[in-house]
């Protein structure tokens with residue numbers, strides 16, 4: 001029996017390890033204006049795994065509720081649309097950025113100069129909690 005289990009482990013473990021998405025986050029930040037105005041959150045996600053990762057949502061105690069949004073300009077009108085999911089390709093990155101994809105923090109309770117934790121939920125990977133640095137109206141000084 002022990003020999004059978006060992007053989008199974010050899011067969012299964014390498015495949016399971018290489019198939020899993022492995023997502024890390026870099027450079028998370030919020031642009032925060034006023035408590036009455038939703039704050040935009042931005043981050044770069046990197047997937048070192050061999051399988052695409054699917055982000056399905058975000059939450060934060062500093063946001064009330066948080067939503068995945070994309071800013072668009074259609075026929076000269078700026079608008080935002082809800083996004084159901086975002087795919088981070090295998091061995092690829094996905095970048096949230098002002099004027100494009102963002103995490104909309106609906107009721108921000110945060111302070112410029114501190115950080116606010118955001119938990120990212122994936123369809124096929126563990127939750128990832130990321131500290132976002134809070135910047136004011138001028139945004140991130142490096143202009144990410």
Ligand SMILES: [Cu+2]
Pocket residue numbers: 069070080102103104
């Ligand atoms: Cu938005």
